[in-house]
Amino acid sequence: MMKSVQNNESVLNNTSVRNNKSVLNNTSVQDKESAQDNETDQKDGAVVIFSGGQDSTTCLFLAEKVYGKENIIPVSFFYGQRHAKELEAAEKICKEFGFHGISLPLDFLNTISVSSLTEKTGPIDTEIPEGENYPNTFVPGRNLFFLTIAGVIAKNNGYHHVITGVSEVDFSGYPDCRENFIRSAEETITFAMDYDIKIHTPLMHKTKAQIWKTAEELGIIDLVHHETVTCYNGILGEGCGDCLACALRRKGWEEYKDGKY
Numbered sequence: 402m403m404k405s406v407q408n409n410e411s412v413l414n415n416t417s418v419r420n421n422k423s424v425l426n427n428t429s430v431q432d433k434e435s436a437q438d439n440e441t442d443q444k445d446g447a448v449v450i451f452s453g454g455q456d457s458t459t460c461l462f463l464a465e466k467v468y469g470k471e472n473i474i475p476v477s478f479f480y481g482q483r484h485a486k487e488l489e490a491a492e493k494i495c496k497e498f499g500f501h502g503i504s505l506p507l508d509f510l511n512t513i514s515v516s517s518l519t520e521k522t523g524p525i526d527t528e529i530p531e532g533e534n535y536p537n538t539f540v541p542g543r544n545l546f547f548l549t550i551a552g553v554i555a556k557n558n559g560y561h562h563v564i565t566g567v568s569e570v571d572f573s574g575y576p577d578c579r580e581n582f583i584r585s586a587e588e589t590i591t592f593a594m595d596y597d598i599k600i601h602t603p604l605m606h607k608t609k610a611q612i613w614k615t616a617e618e619l620g621i622i623d624l625v626h627h628e629t630v631t632c633y634n635g636i637l638g639e640g641c642g643d644c645l646a647c648a649l650r651r652k653g654w655e656e657y658k659d660g661k662y
Contacts, residue, residue, distance in 0.1 A: 425463065425464070425467050425562075425564065425601040425603050445468070445472075445559075445560055445561050445562055446468050446472030446473060446474070446558065446559075446560040446562070447464050447467070447468050447472070447473055447474070447555070447560055447562035447563065447564050447601075448473075448474045448475075448476055448551040448552075448554050448555045448558075448560060448562070448563050448564070449461050449464050449473055449474070449475045449476070449563075449564045449565075450476060450478075450547050450548070450551055450563070450564065450565045450566070451475035451476060451477050451491050451495075451502060452477060452478075452487050452488075452491060452566075452630075453477065453486075453487040453488060453489070453490030453491030453492075453493075453494065453629060453630050454487060454490075454566070454629050454630055454631045455609075455612065455616075455625050455629050455631045455650060456566030456567075456568065456604055456612060456631075457491075457565075457566040458494060458616075458621070458624070458625055458629050459566065459604065459612055459615055459616050459619065459621070459625060460564050460565070460566040460603060460604065461473070461475055461494070461500065462616075462619045462621050463564075463603055463615070463619065464564050465500075466619070468562075470498075470499060470500060472560075473500060474501070474502065474503065474554060474555075474558065474560075475491070475495055475500050475501075475502035475503075476502065476503050476504075476505060476550070476551055476554060477491045477492075477502060477503070477504045477505070478504070478505055478506075478507045478546075478547060478550075479504065479505070479506050479507060479508055480507040480508060480510040480511065480519065480540065480543060480546075481507075481508040481509075481510055481511025481512075481519045482511075482518050482519060483518055483519070483520070483521060483633070483634075483635065484634070484635030485635075486630045486635035486636070486637065487630040487635065488504060489630075490628060490629055490630045490637065491504075492504070493628065494624070494628065494629075503554075505550065507546060507547075507550075510540065510542065510543060510546065513542070514540050514541045514542050514543070515541070516537065516538060516539060516540040516541070517536075517537040517538050517633075518538050518540055518633060519540060524537075525537070525538060525633050525634070525644055526538060526645065527643055527644060527645055527648070528645060528648075529573065529574055529645075534574050534576075535573055535574035535575050535576070536573055536574075536645055538573065538633055538644075538645065538646075539573070539574075539575050539576075542577075543577065544565070544567065544575075544577035544578065544582070544586075545577060545586060547565070548563060548565065548583075548586050548590065548600060549586075549590055549593075551563040551565075552590040552594065552598045553594070555598060556594050556596045556598070561596075561597050561598060561599055562598075562599050562601060563598060563599070563600045563601070564600075564601045564602075564603070565583075565600065565601075565602055566602075566603075566604050567579075567583065567602055567604070567605065568602075568604045568605055568606070568607060568612075569605060569606070570605075570606060570607060570608050570609075571608050571609040571649050571652070571653060572649070573645055573646075573649070580602075580605055583600050583602055583605070584600075586600060587599065587600040608653060608656070608662065609649055609650060609652060609653020609654070609656070609657075610653045610654075610656035610657040610661055610662040611662045612653065613625075613653055613654055613657035613662070614657055614662045617657075626638065626639075626654075631646045631647065631650045632644060632646055632647050633645070633646050633647075639651070
């Protein structure tokens with residue numbers, strides 16, 4: 402069910418899929434690992450940036466293992482993207498599994514940020530063009546806005562943790578999916594609110610095949626395979642098969658099925 406922000410009670414203990422130890426700590430602020438931090442974590446909860454795609458769905462269920470469902474706020478954004486299918490997928494998953502998520506409008510992005518994902522017509526790059534660092538599907542400012550808003554929601558609910566599914570391994574080269582940006586955003590958001598926010602990126606150094614394996618370990622492989630939207634053209638599950646997002650997802654699936662993870 403997608404609804405307004407609630408004041409949830411909170412718990413945290415850094416975990417992994419198998420033994421509840423250190424999955425979300427994969428790329429959190431490593432200099433701050435102290436007894437005091439751990440004591441804070443155990444009283445905490447998290448905001449999960451949730452698009453309804455493969456990566457964010459995997460992160461949502463990782464977060465459930467760490468914090469408990471009642472201490473998670475999944476937040477989805479409508480930023481003027483070509484289709485609403487990913488938001489429909491996010492809402493359906495929240496409703497089916499009992500997460501209390503929210504959906505927020507951020508559609509001014511399509512008036513200030515030039516991208517093929519925020520234009521209703523025009524070609525979508527199927528590969529990174531020669532001489533460019535990323536395809537025309539990059540939405541400048543998107544993750545910066547997402548993380549900032551998620552940080553505000555976390556603070557207003559007494560939480561200190563934001564989780565996002567970005568990765569700099571099998572990705573399209575977007576600068577706002579890289580480790581250096583995440584660490585910078587974490588510091589800036591913390592300073593901006595005078596409130597400690599940790600941004601966790603448990604998939605940052607995982608290949609797509611490893612992300613599929615994580616979904617298997619979480620028991621959500623069929624959900625992710627059939628009920629999430631990664632496709633830039635908004636096609637559920639395996640997608641259109643042509644866009645770059647589908648190509649990365651399919652490559653990872655084939656490697657996972659071949660045991661290459």
